[in-house]
Every structure is written in C-alpha cells, then in structure tokens.
Amino acid sequence: MAASHRRDHLIDTAIELFAEHGYHATGIDTVLARAGVSKKTLYRHFRSKEELILAALKKHDGQFRNGFMRQVEAAAASPRARLIAVFDVAEAWFRNDRFYGCMFINAIGEYSAVETPIRRACQDFKAMMRGYLEGLCRDAGAPEPAALAEELALLLEGAIVTAQVSQEPGRAARVAKAAAGALIDQALSGG
C-alpha cells in the first residue's frame, strides 16, 4: 500500500493548499514540493490537475462530514440541542487558524461552468449537509423538517461566508446561533 500512501498524502497536501490559496493560484509544483513527492507519482495517480482537485474535494467531503457530525453528536444528546450545537461546532471550525472558508464555495467561485464535475461535487456536499440537518429536524419533531433544515442551512452558509470575510468567527457564529434558535423555537412550538 505504498502507492495509496503517497496518493493520500498528495491529496491531503492538495486540500490544505487549495483551501488556503485557491485552485488556480496553487500550482502543481507547489503541491509536489510540500508533499515531497515527484511529478511522476502525481501523474501516475491522477490524469490531470482537475482530477486531483476532484479527489481533494471528495476526500474533504468525507473528512468534514465525519468530523462535523461526530462533534455535533458529542456536544449534545437531543435532536433539538444538536441543531443548536451545529453552530457551536461551526464556531470552533471558524476559529481554527487554517480556516479559509468553505472549500466547495470557493471552488464554485473559480469554476462556474455548469457541467463541471467540480460543481457536482460541491452540490453533493451541500445536499449532504442539508440532509443531515433535515434528519435532525425530523427527529426533533419539526412539522416541516425539510423547510426548517433549509433555513438553518442558509444561516450556516451565511455564517461561513461572513466569518471568512469579516474574520470575526465568534460574531458570525453567535448571530447564526441566535437566529437558528428563534427559527427552531417557532417551528417546534407554533407548528
């Protein structure tokens, strides 16, 4: 498994650099230098830079999904409390030194073409997050879990972008958490 060793390490390095500097601005040579891997190895595992980008997005999707859900579930027990905890976990993410916004949003900003597999990967990620929220809303007893989940997803997206631009992670997360609390209360009490 030495092959997947290097392949994984390449992808991990690519995730870091693409997240921080963007996709066009990050050259293949930069990834290779930091990963300590030669060009030959890169092109043995990936047909092109775009395939590396795609692999990075897919791996980040899985990593992020697992880490995020795990933290939410560790932070609170009831579905309703977990919906709120989502925004505490988000705040911890924003506070990370290596937080550069959402890799998927940033990717769409650079690859606007409709047919791109990159766009598909981003849509899949967002659909997954929305689905996770919807499950929590349903478990919490929301009469319209899909509608509430979409609203909370919007708040989360807005908080991510605002934290990225403003560089005030706590504020963005706190505001989103307050708004989410109000929306959740209304959905669960009023009906």
Add this chain to the structure above:
Amino acid sequence: MAASHRRDHLIDTAIELFAEHGYHATGIDTVLARAGVSKKTLYRHFRSKEELILAALKKHDGQFRNGFMRQVEAAAASPRARLIAVFDVAEAWFRNDRFYGCMFINAIGEYSAVETPIRRACQDFKAMMRGYLEGLCRDAGAPEPAALAEELALLLEGAIVTAQVSQEPGRAARVAKAAAGALIDQALSGG
C-alpha cells in the same frame, strides 16, 4: 474625457469576466480582447492587474449598492415591507443569466491574505450592506436593529451562496424570505 471612457469600459469588462470566471483564471489579454482595448491603455490607467481588480470591485460596489437599494425602495414603501422586499430583489438578481454569485465572496476565496486591499474592499461592501439593513430595521422599529440586521445579512449571504451552488435561484430566495419574515415578525412583535 476619452481617457475615462476607455478606463470605464475596461473596468466594466473586467467586472463581467472576473465575476464569471474568477480572478486568476481571467487573463489580462482576455479582458483586453473583449474590451477592444490595447495593453498600453490598460497599463496607462492601472499599475497592475491587482489595481484593475480593485477598481472593478470598487465600481461594482457602487453599481450594486445603487441598483439594489433603488429596487428595494421601488418595490415597497414601509421599512418593514422593504426588509422583506430585499429578498425579492435578491431573487431577481439570482435569476439573471449572468449571476455567478457575489464577486466579493469569490474574491476572498482567491485572495486569502489578511493584509490585502482586496479583502478590505470586500469587507467594506459587506459592512455597507449590513448598514443598509440596519437602517431599515431601525426605521421599522426593531428594538435591536443591529442584531436583527446581522441575522438578515446572514440569511442573504446564505441565499447568495446557495443560489450560486445549487442553481435554484427561486428556492434559495424563497427560503431566505420565509426565514427573514419569521425573524422580523418575532423582533417587531415580541420585542
């Protein structure tokens, strides 16, 4: 004023191309070819590509601000109705064929450095939009206009990003509008 003629046209072309394809992916030559202007003219008016980017962001800031506020004010008369109308105007924006998300958010995705004037321009834009919403909230009689405005700004940002990724402009705007309505109702009635 033939000079500012060409300068303005250059900036307008740059706005279009940067918005659609991003900043690194759009070469100087591409802008020049579409604008029908020579390299000499570009570098007479701008010291570098980054200065052109900055000029594009600043001009887009002014254009967007004027257009957005004008449409909101034409769509509704009362402050409260205008807060809701914000999301109708946003939907019309999302539905435009040339909608590629927010130029400023996309710019931050490509230029993550903290000290960049590009980042400053993006922060200024977001602060301006938040300030506009805050004025509407105050006029509508919200007890905490700044807090409500921040929540609505988050919903707007989330809707922009979601419309950009999902390519379902109506849905993103409708969800944001519903959530905004709930938050506004709560803020204005409950206190």
Add this chain to the structure above:
DNA sequence: TAGGAGGGAGACAGATCTGTCTCCTTACCC
C-alpha cells in the same frame, strides 16, 4: 541474483501569464 515496478530528480515542450517597449496612426488644440 535477476528482473520488474515504483518512485525521485529534473529536463523539456508548449502554452500562457504579466508587464514593458517600439512603431505607427489618429485626433485634438494652438
């Protein structure tokens, strides 16, 4: 021990990028 696969180092090609410079034309103003 021999052979094959994986990988490092890096030359190389071809494209593209930013930014400068030269040569020429046009337009305007005194």
Add this chain to the structure above:
DNA sequence: GGGTAAGGAGACAGATCTGTCTCCCTCCTA
C-alpha cells in the same frame, strides 16, 4: 499646419503553468 498626447498592434522578456519524458536508484519477489 505643426506639435502633442492617446491609443492600437504587437513583439518581446521573463516567469510560471501543465503534462511528458528520460535517467537512475531502490525495493520486492521469484
């Protein structure tokens, strides 16, 4: 009409980008 500034067209330099290729070394296994 002459001088001046703006601008077009494009060559050019130097850097950088992606992707291929060669040469060599090092394992691992039969």
